[in-house]
Amino acid sequence: MLRILIKHIRQKVDLSEQDAALLKTFFFQKNLTKKQFLLREGEVCNHFAFEGWWISDFNSFINREKALLNIDAIENSELLLISFENYERLTLKIPVMDRYFRILYQNSLVTKDRRLMISNKSTAEEKYLSMVRSSPEIAKRIPHSLIASYLGLSPETVSRIRKKLLFQ
Template structure:
Protein backbone atom coordinates (compact mmCIF):
# COMPACT_ATOMS: atom_id res chain seq x y z
CA UNK A 1 0.00 0.00 0.00
CA UNK A 2 1.38 3.42 -0.93
CA UNK A 3 0.98 6.90 0.53
CA UNK A 4 1.42 9.71 -1.97
CA UNK A 5 3.82 12.28 -0.55
CA UNK A 6 4.14 14.13 -3.85
CA UNK A 7 2.64 13.62 -7.27
CA UNK A 8 -0.35 11.94 -8.83
CA UNK A 9 -1.19 8.28 -9.45
CA UNK A 10 -3.91 6.45 -11.31
CA UNK A 11 -5.41 3.06 -10.57
CA UNK A 12 -7.00 1.17 -13.46
CA UNK A 13 -7.76 -2.23 -14.88
CA UNK A 14 -7.46 -3.48 -18.44
CA UNK A 15 -10.28 -5.53 -19.95
CA UNK A 16 -9.95 -8.48 -22.33
CA UNK A 17 -10.02 -6.10 -25.33
CA UNK A 18 -7.07 -4.14 -23.94
CA UNK A 19 -9.16 -1.10 -22.98
CA UNK A 20 -8.22 0.71 -19.75
CA UNK A 21 -10.88 1.56 -17.16
CA UNK A 22 -9.99 4.12 -14.52
CA UNK A 23 -10.70 3.18 -10.93
CA UNK A 24 -9.33 6.15 -9.04
CA UNK A 25 -6.78 8.93 -8.87
CA UNK A 26 -4.54 9.49 -5.84
CA UNK A 27 -2.67 12.70 -5.10
CA UNK A 28 -0.77 14.17 -2.18
CA UNK A 29 -2.07 12.87 1.14
CA UNK A 30 -3.90 9.86 -0.32
CA UNK A 31 -3.31 6.14 0.12
CA UNK A 32 -3.61 3.77 -2.83
CA UNK A 33 -3.40 0.07 -3.45
CA UNK A 34 -5.26 -2.82 -4.99
CA UNK A 35 -6.79 -3.44 -1.57
CA UNK A 36 -8.09 -6.89 -2.39
CA UNK A 37 -4.62 -7.98 -3.48
CA UNK A 38 -2.93 -6.20 -0.56
CA UNK A 39 -5.01 -7.96 2.09
CA UNK A 40 -5.58 -11.34 0.40
CA UNK A 41 -2.23 -11.84 -1.32
CA UNK A 42 -4.05 -12.71 -4.54
CA UNK A 43 -2.98 -11.40 -7.94
CA UNK A 44 -3.74 -7.70 -8.38
CA UNK A 45 -6.67 -6.69 -10.59
CA UNK A 46 -5.70 -3.01 -10.70
CA UNK A 47 -2.51 -1.50 -12.07
CA UNK A 48 -1.14 1.71 -10.57
CA UNK A 49 0.91 4.22 -12.59
CA UNK A 50 2.31 7.66 -11.88
CA UNK A 51 0.75 10.44 -13.97
CA UNK A 52 3.24 12.95 -12.54
CA UNK A 53 6.66 12.47 -10.99
CA UNK A 54 5.80 11.11 -7.56
CA UNK A 55 7.27 10.36 -4.15
CA UNK A 56 5.64 7.50 -2.24
CA UNK A 57 5.83 5.88 1.17
CA UNK A 58 5.19 2.16 0.82
CA UNK A 59 4.17 -0.25 3.56
CA UNK A 60 3.99 -4.03 3.39
CA UNK A 61 1.09 -5.99 4.80
CA UNK A 62 3.30 -7.39 7.59
CA UNK A 63 4.40 -3.89 8.61
CA UNK A 64 0.83 -2.59 8.31
CA UNK A 65 -0.43 -5.36 10.63
CA UNK A 66 2.36 -4.74 13.14
CA UNK A 67 1.81 -0.97 13.11
CA UNK A 68 -1.96 -1.21 13.62
CA UNK A 69 -1.47 -3.66 16.51
CA UNK A 70 1.23 -1.63 18.24
CA UNK A 71 -0.17 1.85 17.57
CA UNK A 72 -3.94 1.88 18.28
CA UNK A 73 -4.39 5.39 16.88
CA UNK A 74 -3.17 4.09 13.50
CA UNK A 75 -5.68 1.24 13.66
CA UNK A 76 -8.45 3.79 14.19
CA UNK A 77 -7.01 6.06 11.45
CA UNK A 78 -7.10 3.26 8.88
CA UNK A 79 -10.52 2.05 9.98
CA UNK A 80 -11.94 5.53 9.39
CA UNK A 81 -10.01 5.82 6.12
CA UNK A 82 -11.41 2.49 4.88
CA UNK A 83 -14.94 3.43 5.97
CA UNK A 84 -14.77 6.71 4.04
CA UNK A 85 -13.32 4.90 1.03
CA UNK A 86 -16.17 2.39 1.07
CA UNK A 87 -18.76 5.18 1.26
CA UNK A 88 -17.10 7.02 -1.65
CA UNK A 89 -16.94 3.88 -3.80
CA UNK A 90 -20.60 3.06 -3.09
CA UNK A 91 -21.63 6.58 -4.10
CA UNK A 92 -19.55 6.35 -7.27
CA UNK A 93 -21.12 3.01 -8.14
CA UNK A 94 -24.63 4.42 -7.72
CA UNK A 95 -23.70 7.51 -9.74
CA UNK A 96 -22.23 5.41 -12.54
CA UNK A 97 -25.56 3.68 -13.15
CA UNK A 98 -28.00 6.48 -12.35
CA UNK A 99 -26.44 9.84 -13.29
CA UNK A 100 -26.19 11.35 -16.74
CA UNK A 101 -22.71 12.05 -18.09
CA UNK A 102 -22.98 15.78 -17.44
CA UNK A 103 -24.05 15.21 -13.82
CA UNK A 104 -21.01 12.97 -13.27
CA UNK A 105 -18.67 15.62 -14.66
CA UNK A 106 -20.25 18.47 -12.66
CA UNK A 107 -20.03 16.42 -9.46
CA UNK A 108 -16.38 15.63 -10.19
CA UNK A 109 -15.62 19.35 -10.72
CA UNK A 110 -17.29 20.19 -7.40
CA UNK A 111 -15.67 17.36 -5.43
CA UNK A 112 -12.19 17.36 -6.97
CA UNK A 113 -11.48 20.51 -9.00
CA UNK A 114 -7.75 19.68 -9.03
CA UNK A 115 -8.51 16.64 -11.18
CA UNK A 116 -9.66 18.85 -14.04
CA UNK A 117 -6.36 20.77 -14.02
CA UNK A 118 -3.93 17.90 -13.41
CA UNK A 119 -5.33 14.92 -15.31
CA UNK A 120 -5.55 14.44 -19.08
CA UNK A 121 -9.06 14.56 -20.54
CA UNK A 122 -8.95 10.97 -21.83
CA UNK A 123 -8.30 9.67 -18.30
CA UNK A 124 -11.08 11.80 -16.83
CA UNK A 125 -13.45 10.47 -19.50
CA UNK A 126 -12.45 6.89 -18.67
CA UNK A 127 -12.99 7.56 -14.96
CA UNK A 128 -16.48 8.89 -15.71
CA UNK A 129 -17.25 5.99 -18.06
CA UNK A 130 -17.71 8.19 -21.12
CA UNK A 131 -15.79 8.85 -24.32
CA UNK A 132 -13.35 11.75 -24.61
CA UNK A 133 -15.61 13.21 -27.31
CA UNK A 134 -18.62 13.17 -24.97
CA UNK A 135 -16.54 14.85 -22.28
CA UNK A 136 -15.47 17.52 -24.76
CA UNK A 137 -19.11 18.23 -25.66
CA UNK A 138 -20.07 18.43 -21.97
CA UNK A 139 -17.24 20.88 -21.22
CA UNK A 140 -18.23 23.04 -24.20
CA UNK A 141 -21.89 23.05 -23.10
CA UNK A 142 -20.94 24.08 -19.56
CA UNK A 143 -18.64 26.84 -20.87
CA UNK A 144 -21.40 28.22 -23.11
CA UNK A 145 -23.78 28.44 -20.13
CA UNK A 146 -21.39 30.68 -18.20
Protein backbone atom coordinates (compact mmCIF):
# COMPACT_ATOMS: atom_id res chain seq x y z
CA MET A 1 0.00 0.00 0.00
CA LEU A 2 2.70 2.49 0.92
CA ARG A 3 4.45 1.80 -2.38
CA ILE A 4 1.27 2.78 -4.24
CA LEU A 5 0.95 5.95 -2.18
CA ILE A 6 4.56 6.96 -2.82
CA LYS A 7 4.17 6.27 -6.55
CA HIS A 8 1.02 8.41 -6.62
CA ILE A 9 2.76 11.27 -4.79
CA ARG A 10 5.75 11.10 -7.15
CA GLN A 11 3.42 11.54 -10.12
CA LYS A 12 2.67 15.02 -8.77
CA VAL A 13 5.80 16.17 -6.89
CA ASP A 14 9.48 15.29 -6.56
CA LEU A 15 9.65 13.16 -3.41
CA SER A 16 13.17 12.18 -2.33
CA GLU A 17 14.02 8.72 -1.01
CA GLN A 18 14.67 10.23 2.41
CA ASP A 19 11.26 11.96 2.43
CA ALA A 20 9.58 8.77 1.17
CA ALA A 21 11.05 6.82 4.09
CA LEU A 22 9.89 9.50 6.54
CA LEU A 23 6.44 9.70 4.92
CA LYS A 24 5.76 6.08 5.83
CA THR A 25 5.86 6.93 9.54
CA PHE A 26 2.81 9.23 9.27
CA PHE A 27 0.33 6.62 7.95
CA PHE A 28 -1.19 3.45 9.31
CA GLN A 29 -3.03 0.69 7.50
CA LYS A 30 -6.62 -0.29 8.16
CA ASN A 31 -8.78 -2.92 6.52
CA LEU A 32 -12.51 -2.43 6.12
CA THR A 33 -14.98 -5.13 5.23
CA LYS A 34 -17.85 -4.49 2.87
CA LYS A 35 -20.41 -2.12 4.46
CA GLN A 36 -18.09 -1.29 7.39
CA PHE A 37 -18.04 2.42 8.24
CA LEU A 38 -14.94 4.56 8.15
CA LEU A 39 -16.94 7.60 9.30
CA ARG A 40 -20.48 8.14 10.54
CA GLU A 41 -22.46 11.34 10.42
CA GLY A 42 -22.00 13.28 13.67
CA GLU A 43 -18.49 11.98 14.35
CA VAL A 44 -15.43 14.16 13.86
CA CYS A 45 -13.42 12.97 10.87
CA ASN A 46 -10.00 12.06 12.22
CA HIS A 47 -8.47 10.49 9.12
CA PHE A 48 -8.00 10.72 5.41
CA ALA A 49 -8.11 7.40 3.55
CA PHE A 50 -6.25 6.49 0.38
CA GLU A 51 -7.00 4.10 -2.50
CA GLY A 52 -6.15 6.11 -5.52
CA TRP A 53 -8.23 8.91 -4.01
CA TRP A 54 -8.25 10.73 -0.72
CA ILE A 55 -11.54 10.08 1.07
CA SER A 56 -12.78 12.35 3.82
CA ASP A 57 -15.43 14.69 5.10
CA PHE A 58 -12.94 17.47 4.47
CA ASN A 59 -14.76 20.11 6.50
CA SER A 60 -14.87 17.81 9.50
CA PHE A 61 -11.22 16.80 9.07
CA ILE A 62 -9.81 20.32 8.71
CA ASN A 63 -12.18 22.26 11.00
CA ARG A 64 -12.59 19.47 13.57
CA GLU A 65 -16.39 19.64 13.27
CA LYS A 66 -18.97 16.88 13.29
CA ALA A 67 -19.22 15.06 9.97
CA LEU A 68 -22.19 15.51 7.69
CA LEU A 69 -21.25 12.42 5.69
CA ASN A 70 -21.24 8.69 6.20
CA ILE A 71 -18.32 6.91 4.57
CA ASP A 72 -18.54 3.15 4.32
CA ALA A 73 -16.83 0.52 2.22
CA ILE A 74 -18.77 -0.80 -0.76
CA GLU A 75 -16.26 -3.65 -1.02
CA ASN A 76 -13.49 -5.07 1.16
CA SER A 77 -10.83 -2.36 1.24
CA GLU A 78 -7.29 -1.77 2.38
CA LEU A 79 -6.75 1.81 3.47
CA LEU A 80 -3.88 4.00 4.52
CA LEU A 81 -5.00 6.51 7.11
CA ILE A 82 -3.42 9.71 8.30
CA SER A 83 -4.65 11.48 11.41
CA PHE A 84 -5.18 15.22 11.46
CA GLU A 85 -2.22 15.63 13.79
CA ASN A 86 0.03 13.58 11.50
CA TYR A 87 -1.24 15.49 8.48
CA GLU A 88 -0.16 18.74 10.14
CA ARG A 89 3.24 17.29 11.14
CA LEU A 90 3.73 15.76 7.69
CA THR A 91 3.39 19.07 5.88
CA LEU A 92 5.88 20.68 8.27
CA LYS A 93 8.46 17.86 8.17
CA ILE A 94 8.21 17.21 4.41
CA PRO A 95 7.54 20.60 2.76
CA VAL A 96 6.99 19.10 -0.71
CA MET A 97 3.86 17.43 0.73
CA ASP A 98 2.32 20.86 1.22
CA ARG A 99 2.62 21.36 -2.55
CA TYR A 100 1.27 17.84 -3.17
CA PHE A 101 -1.85 18.53 -1.10
CA ARG A 102 -2.32 21.91 -2.79
CA ILE A 103 -2.33 20.13 -6.16
CA LEU A 104 -4.89 17.62 -4.84
CA TYR A 105 -7.10 20.41 -3.51
CA GLN A 106 -6.93 22.28 -6.81
CA ASN A 107 -7.85 19.12 -8.73
CA SER A 108 -10.65 18.43 -6.28
CA LEU A 109 -12.08 21.91 -6.74
CA VAL A 110 -11.95 21.58 -10.54
CA THR A 111 -13.64 18.17 -10.31
CA LYS A 112 -16.38 19.52 -8.03
CA ASP A 113 -16.93 22.52 -10.31
CA ARG A 114 -17.17 20.25 -13.35
CA ARG A 115 -19.55 17.91 -11.53
CA LEU A 116 -21.76 20.85 -10.51
CA MET A 117 -21.85 22.19 -14.07
CA ILE A 118 -22.67 18.77 -15.48
CA SER A 119 -25.36 18.32 -12.85
CA ASN A 120 -26.97 21.67 -13.68
CA LYS A 121 -26.64 21.61 -17.47
CA SER A 122 -26.89 17.97 -18.47
CA THR A 123 -29.66 15.50 -19.04
CA ALA A 124 -29.80 12.37 -16.90
CA GLU A 125 -28.25 10.36 -19.73
CA GLU A 126 -25.43 12.88 -20.19
CA LYS A 127 -24.68 12.79 -16.45
CA TYR A 128 -24.51 9.00 -16.51
CA LEU A 129 -22.33 8.89 -19.63
CA SER A 130 -19.95 11.50 -18.21
CA MET A 131 -19.47 9.47 -15.04
CA VAL A 132 -18.96 6.21 -16.95
CA ARG A 133 -16.43 7.81 -19.32
CA SER A 134 -14.44 9.40 -16.52
CA SER A 135 -14.43 6.28 -14.28
CA PRO A 136 -15.32 3.16 -16.31
CA GLU A 137 -13.88 0.68 -13.80
CA ILE A 138 -15.59 2.38 -10.85
CA ALA A 139 -18.90 2.35 -12.75
CA LYS A 140 -18.62 -1.44 -13.13
CA ARG A 141 -17.87 -2.01 -9.43
CA ILE A 142 -20.42 0.28 -7.78
CA PRO A 143 -24.07 -0.74 -7.30
CA HIS A 144 -26.51 1.15 -9.53
CA SER A 145 -28.29 2.61 -6.52
CA LEU A 146 -25.07 4.34 -5.41
CA ILE A 147 -24.37 5.61 -8.91
CA ALA A 148 -27.89 7.02 -8.98
CA SER A 149 -27.39 8.70 -5.62
CA TYR A 150 -24.04 10.15 -6.71
CA LEU A 151 -25.61 11.58 -9.87
CA GLY A 152 -28.75 12.84 -8.14
CA LEU A 153 -30.94 10.46 -10.13
CA SER A 154 -33.38 7.74 -9.17
CA PRO A 155 -32.25 4.12 -9.45
CA GLU A 156 -35.06 3.58 -11.98
CA THR A 157 -33.69 6.37 -14.19
CA VAL A 158 -30.21 4.83 -14.13
CA SER A 159 -31.69 1.43 -15.02
CA ARG A 160 -33.60 2.96 -17.95
CA ILE A 161 -30.46 4.72 -19.21
CA ARG A 162 -28.37 1.55 -18.92
CA LYS A 163 -31.01 -0.49 -20.75
CA LYS A 164 -31.28 2.14 -23.51
CA LEU A 165 -27.50 2.25 -23.96
CA LEU A 166 -27.28 -1.54 -24.08
CA PHE A 167 -29.68 -1.66 -27.04
CA GLN A 168 -28.05 1.15 -29.05
